[in-house]
Amino acid sequence: MKLIHVQNAGRDYRLVPGTEPRPVPGPGQLLIKVAAAGLNNADLLQARGLYPPPPGASPILGMEVSGTIAELGTGVTGWDRGDKVCALLPGGGYSEYAVADSGNVLPVPDAVDLIQAAGLPEAAFTAWTNIMDTGRLAPGETLLIHGGTSGIGSLAVQIFAARGHRVFTTAGSDKKCQAAQTFGAARAINYSREDFVAVMKDATGGKGVDVILDMVGGDYVQRNIEAAAIWGRIVNIAYQKGSKTEVNFAPVLTKRLTLAATTLRGRSPEQKRTIRDALLQEVWPGLGTKVRPVIDRTFPLEQAHQAHEFMAKTGHIGKILLRMP
Numbered sequence: 262m263k264l265i266h267v268q269n270a271g272r273d274y275r276l277v278p279g280t281e282p283r284p285v286p287g288p289g290q291l292l293i294k295v296a297a298a299g300l301n302n303a304d305l306l307q308a309r310g311l312y313p314p315p316p317g318a319s320p321i322l323g324m325e326v327s328g329t330i331a332e333l334g335t336g337v338t339g340w341d342r343g344d345k346v347c348a349l350l351p352g353g354g355y356s357e358y359a360v361a362d363s364g365n366v367l368p369v370p371d372a373v374d375l376i377q378a379a380g381l382p383e384a385a386f387t388a389w390t391n392i393m394d395t396g397r398l399a400p401g402e403t404l405l406i407h408g409g410t411s412g413i414g415s416l417a418v419q420i421f422a423a424r425g426h427r428v429f430t431t432a433g434s435d436k437k438c439q440a441a442q443t444f445g446a447a448r449a450i451n452y453s454r455e456d457f458v459a460v461m462k463d464a465t466g467g468k469g470v471d472v473i474l475d476m477v478g479g480d481y482v483q484r485n486i487e488a489a490a491i492w493g494r495i496v497n498i499a500y501q502k503g504s505k506t507e508v509n510f511a512p513v514l515t516k517r518l519t520l521a522a523t524t525l526r527g528r529s530p531e532q533k534r535t536i537r538d539a540l541l542q543e544v545w546p547g548l549g550t551k552v553r554p555v556i557d558r559t560f561p562l563e564q565a566h567q568a569h570e571f572m573a574k575t576g577h578i579g580k581i582l583l584r585m586p
């Protein structure tokens with residue numbers, strides 16, 4: 262099978278096509294004939310040597326794919342060869358065939374294009390577990406999602422707007438803000454010329470926002486604390502502006518806030534299965550109607566390096582995919 266290797270891992274890495282034998286699914290696993298793989302920032306970090314895959318995971322890049330089931334490992338029930346699926350992987354997605362734990366796989370309904378479905382798993386799992394499990398978003402509460410046109414943000418805004426929440430979001434340009442509003446954001450804040458703390462206070466009648474999903478960090482740590490409502494929950498999934506900052510924790514105490522941060526990749530297949538089950542029940546029924554993958558660009562597999570360069574420029578809206586030959 263064709264796949265992508267990382268050459269010269271580090272700052273000046275290159276992604277080059279190669280070939281290897283197909284992987285074999287173990288007990289409880291599925292072999293997927295990959296239609297497309299989604300790109301994630303973690304792939305760029307892994308290629309630079311900054312984010313090693315978890316123990317036991319494939320060293321091949323790629324944490325999400327769509328495709329059809331080619332083989333079932335022993336003990337797998339509920340799936341058949343030929344089923345159209347998308348899957349969250351600990352690694353191995355930039356490849357014509359990939360192995361997934363059967364509990365980390367979701368069906369692709371007819372209303373969703375099979376290639377575009379590669380952009381769903383990482384964003385759906387990350388948004389759901391951080392906003393619902395860690396953030397404990399309750400009916401009627403308000404939500405602020407930073408990076409509303411990111412791969413994660415573009416899906417998260419849709420999911421939680423469709424569930425009836427007032428979703429606010431930030432983005433770095435008017436073009437991105439307009440896109441975020443088409444995803445269902447009640448208000449998209451252009452952070453290059455607006456202060457999201459002031460906008461959030463104004464939009465909530467001075468109360469502040471109940472749950473914040475943050476991928477920015479740096480000075481946003483303090484500003485999120487200021488923008489949060491009493492009993493608010495702030496969940497970080499990344500610290501793109503830095504993980505070291507000076508913070509005044511006094512308002513965390515007086516507003517009874519929860520500050521949390523989590524990663525998805527290192528969780529066990531069983532823990533991911535629980536998130537998968539929640540998505541299947543709560544999000545998948547609206548897939549293709551209320552919630553759609555947002556795809557900026559699709560590159561052929563052999564242009565994986567150009568795809569990484571495109572992602573690093575951060576101009577994209579939604580997901581970037583690699584299409585298999």
Ligand SMILES: NC(=O)c1ccc[n+]([C@@H]2O[C@H](COP(=O)([O-])OP(=O)(O)OC[C@H]3O[C@@H](n4cnc5c(N)ncnc54)[C@H](OP(=O)(O)O)[C@@H]3O)[C@@H](O)[C@H]2O)c1
Pocket residue numbers: 300301302303383387408409410411412413414431432433434437452476477497498499500501502523524525526572575576579
């Ligand atoms: N913890 C986890 O489990 C987990 C899981 C998946 C992803 N992540 C992380 O979550 C982040 C988002 O992932 P993704 O795939 O959605 O990435 P992505 O599509 O590349 O989006 C990154 C977004 O961050 C925004 N951004 C970057 N620097 C910023 C800054 N200084 N201030 C404000 N916004 C900034 C950019 O928006 P603008 O252009 O509008 O600034 C961009 O839309 C990544 O850092 C990724 O590593 C974490």
